[in-house]
Structures are given as C-alpha cells and as structure tokens.
Amino acid sequence: MWTFNLYKRPKINGAQLAAILPLAVVHTLGNLFTNMSLGKVAVSFTHTIKAMEPFFSVVLSAMFLGELPTLWVVASLVPIVGGVALASVTEASFNCAVLSRCASRCDYALVQDNKTTSDPLGAGFWTAMASNLTNQSRNVLSKKVMVNKEESMDNITLFSIITIMSLILLAPVAIFMEGVKFTPAYLQSAGLNVKEVVVRSLLAALCFHAYQQ
Template identity: 70%
Template sequence: MWCFNLYKRPKLSAAQLAAILPLAVVHTLGNLFTNMSLGKVAVSFTHTIKAMEPFFSVILSVMFLGEMPNALVIGSLVPIVGGVALASATEASFNWTGFWSAMASNLSNQSRNVLSKKLMVKEEESMDNITLFSIITVMSFLLTAPVTLIMEGFIFSPSYLQSAGLNVKQIYIRSLLAALCFHAYQQVAYMILQRVSPVTHSVANCVKRVVVIVSSVLFFRTPVSLVNAIGTAIALAGVFFYSRVTRIKPKAT
C-alpha cells in the first residue's frame, strides 16, 4: 500500500524506530507463545488461560500509563475471566508447557497493547494505528524470517510435504486464508485500541474467546454442556457490568 501510494507513507525518525522495536519484539513473542500453547494443549484450554488478559492489562496500565481502575472495574473483571474459564472447563486439558506458554502470551500481548497505547498518545511522536501496526508487522517479519529459515524453513519444502502425504495446494490455500484473517483481526484490534483503553480492549478480547469456543463447538459439532452455557452467560454479564461501571463519572468535590 505504501509502494503504490494507496496509504500515506510514514516519515520515521531513528528515535521512532527505536521506540517501536520493543513493540515488535513483544508482538513476535506473543504470537510465538500462543502458537506454542496451541501446539501443546487443546484450543479451549489455551483460551481459558488467555482469558486472564484483563488482569495483566490492569497491572501494566497502572505501571506504564498511570491508569488506576476503581474497585468496581476490578470487580467486573472477575466474572468475565471466571465465565470464560467456566465455559471451556469441560474441554480443558492440562500441560505445563501449554500453560506457561499461554501465560507468557498474555504478558507479551498486553505489554504490546499498553506500550502501543502510550506511543499513540505521545503527541510529538504520535502515529495512526494502521501505520504503527504495519511497522510492527514488518519488524516482526524481519525478526522471525532468518530464524525460521535456519531452523525449519528449508525443511518444509513442497517435496517434503508431498512425501509426508500432505496436500500441498490445500496447505498453501489454508495458510494464505489464515494469514489474511489473522492480520485483519490484528489490524482491527489496533484500530479499536486507539479508541479505547487497554483494559477495555482486553475485555473485548476476552469475550472473543467465548466466540472462539462457540464457533469451535459449531464447527467440530462438539456437544454443549450446561457448564459451557452458564460460563458464557456469566462472561457476557461481566462485560455488561464493566460497560456500566466505566460510564460512572466520579462526583465533583
């Protein structure tokens, strides 16, 4: 889009690139740890652990942004996290590698969101969400490409995939679709992040996990238990409660 002038090409200083590099590092680590967890445990268990994102967001927002949530806001996070955990409890499988990978992903992703928010609102170096995320993505690619090629990139050639009995064309098509969908999701998430606080962003992301669980149930035709239904209802009720308490304005003294 920059090459064909479909979107305004950014003019970046060395100081801005240095400020964005840590975001690219934690962005890369967040995606890496998420995929490590998905490779070790069930999807539902990964999303159960990642439902703790709001707590990481609150802590990091206090540390880096100085945003101190009130007791009602903190209390509203409990049913959200608990509800999502309950919704996937019947499918959860435990593995220490998968557990700690998902926890590390929480820390990495929320660090990226909080630090990105800090950069977005910094007047002398502010940039729009599309530009910021695009630069983060390019940096993340440059960080991972050499490592990927050295460790396994040359192994997974078309001939290797065919010898393993896999449909190469199907893998390419599904990988492309997954990449487009994932990038679109991340881009929209950044567009939302510029308009809301990191805590609100993480709450919406938490509810997304309910959608993931429900979608997987429909796609894989997994039987839905009463526990799943109750957990989903509690999580959605928690989001409604959060949306109400964040609108309460403090009384003037």
C-alpha cells in the same frame, strides 16, 4: 496495503524504528508463547486462559501509564478471573497438584506418578499466561511510544510495522530450528497441494492481521 495503495504509505525514520523494535520483540514472544501453549494443551483451554488479557491490560496500564481502573472495571474482571481459575482447575490436561509439587522441587518420582496427564508441568498454562503478559505489554507500551499524528504514524501503521519486524525477527530462528521446509518441492514431497497451501496461508495471514487490528 501499502503496495496496492489501500492505505497511505508512512514516512518512517530510524529513530521511530528503534522505538518500535521493543514492541516487535514482545509481539513476537506473544505469538510464540501462544503457539507453544496450543501445542501443549487443548485449544479451548489456551483461549480460556487468554481470556484474562483484559486483566493484564488493566494491571499493566496502572503500572506503566498510571491509569487506575474504576470500581466498575475491577468488578467486571472478577468473573473473568474466576472463570479462568475454574477452567484451569477442572482442565484434564492441567494438573495443579503436579505443578505445585514440581515448583517446590519435590522428589522426581512425584512427576513420574502423574505421567498420565498430557501437560504435567503446566507448560501450556504458563505459556498462555506469558502470552497474555507479552501481548498486553505490547498494547500498553504502544501508547508510550506512539508518535504524533502529524508524523504519519497511527495505530494501523504502527501495528503493520510491528508485524513486519516480527517476521524479520522470527524468520531466521524458524529456518535455523526447522530448516527450509516451505519450498514447493518439499511441500509436494509431503503430498500437499502447493497452490492450496499458498492460498490458505495468504487467507490465514489476512484474517490474522485483520483480527489483530
């Protein structure tokens, strides 16, 4: 947006970047936890759990901003929490009995008896919940560090800087863990069309950023 003058380029100083850095960290963790959950359980189940984001937003706003919800807001959260609880109990890849047994540190054989479940320890559930916590922490804390408008910082600029910082934070970790697997030579050796991968990646990035905005 800034390169093509689609949006005014902000003037950011070091103090502002230091204030935004914690937001970038929790933003990175939120996306990391989301993808970890998607890798453990069905996509539909992950997004069902993430439907509890409004609940986390209300709780965190009350804790950190002192914004107490109205009775109508609390009432609107009841079907959300109830629906997520029902989906969690009935989800085939999430076994509540196994999770409770593991949490109480019972015999290892209890886990072995339930190996038929795809996510016996509930990792997909807990990482989705962690994603809710981190993403809504980012949103709530953003209000606390929001710079005055006269200093050219608005919501779009703030999120753009958070995204860039998140890339800088996560790229070294991804390269260290996975190695360099996004070179044209590697993609071609894997039987992929390089041009198609690049185009789809750019479209996915554009849609994801627009969705987050």
